Amino acid sequence: MGEDVVDKVLERAGRWGKFQLRVFVCLLLATLFSSFSLSYIFTARDIKYRCYIPECEKSPWDSSYNPDWLQEFVPFQDKSPSRCLRYGSANTSISRLGSSTCSKESILKNVTVTCDEFVYQKKEITIVHDFNIRCSENLWKLTIIGTLSVTGELVCLSYTGFVSDIYGRKTLLILSMLLSTMVGLLRSFSPNYYAYAIFEFLDTAFSGCTYGAAFVLAMEMLESKHRTLGNFALSCIYAFGSVLVGLAAWFSPSWRIMLRILYTPGFISILFIWAIPESLRWLLSKSNTKEAKKVISQIASENNREIMFSSISLLGVRTGVDPAGPSGFFDSIRNRTLFVRMVHCSFTWICCTFLYFGLTIHSVSGSSHLFILHFRV
Known part of the structure; x- marks a missing residue:
């Protein structure tokens, strides 16, 4: 009432x-x-990046992510350059763009080394960059x-x-x-x-x-x-x-x-x-x-x-609530009708939550048009 x-x-x-x-x-x-x-x-x-090749590039921020010559200097996997590995070089020192060392003849493809400078696919800054x-x-x-x-x-x-x-x-x-x-x-x-x-x-x-x-x-x-x-x-x-x-x-x-x-x-x-x-x-x-x-x-x-x-x-x-009805949590779950409704609503909420957040999180991964995909989701 x-x-x-x-x-x-x-x-x-x-x-x-x-x-x-x-x-x-x-x-x-x-x-x-x-x-x-x-x-x-x-x-x-998570974002895409690859090793910076100082022999052939002026600056990590002015370089293209996947130029045509990159496969000669960086190992590829699934048509994407390795993130943190590059091929070793026969030269003891690394020169800059315009030097004769920017040549595939100086590359040792049987040797891979870890790099400490990177070129990013996109220019926006995430915590990957800052931290x-x-x-x-x-x-x-x-x-x-x-x-x-x-x-x-x-x-x-x-x-x-x-x-x-x-x-x-x-x-x-x-x-x-x-x-x-x-x-x-x-x-x-x-x-x-x-x-x-x-x-x-x-x-x-x-x-x-x-x-x-x-x-x-x-x-x-x-x-x-x-x-x-x-x-x-x-x-x-x-x-x-x-x-x-x-x-x-x-x-x-x-x-x-x-x-x-x-x-x-x-x-x-x-x-x-x-x-x-x-x-x-x-x-x-x-x-x-x-x-x-x-x-x-x-x-x-x-x-x-x-x-x-x-x-x-x-x-x-x-x-x-009606004084004659359930007044506490344990009293409520003893009520068959309320208990069934609680289980049903909880199950529905869990399913919707997994679906919504799963699609939302997945929308920003593995796509070059992540913002458009996020809007569609």
């Missing part, structure tokens, strides 16, 4: 007006921001970044529900956005790989709460019959956020600049203190009917609706 009372009062205060539009736009912005945690697929992606994460023995450092990101999200999920229920959805939303913004900007100034890895973990440990808090606030603000459409809008804006990540990576010459472009707007969350009210249903679950009535009065006022005092007084009816 309690939930019906809230829907009835919300309907009288205005189903959809200026108030709902303002709050929902703020929640869409928060959802958009939450998708920026996927930035690691660009900042820590010298090259060659097969260092690839684990790139892989572990994704692992830390997912681990941070798992840590976030472990406390999201408790913080949301105790301190409120609005508090969780604002804190998660602010902390993620600050950590994301600090990550752009990382002096070394280990600092970057720590900030990556902390970023998702905070930002992983943002989508959940925005989603719950939106669903509790909307009438039950409008929640499907609201959920659809939030899902679409999250996907659009990942497109913005790709655009920022495309037009940014460096991963540091990309992170600053993405995370600086996160300070807009400070305005949410005044722009977003606390969840009406959460206030009622805490028996805070006084504050709940203020929220309803604000909704009616902004929507230019008149609401009778008797309608507001309906909020005095405590909302929540």
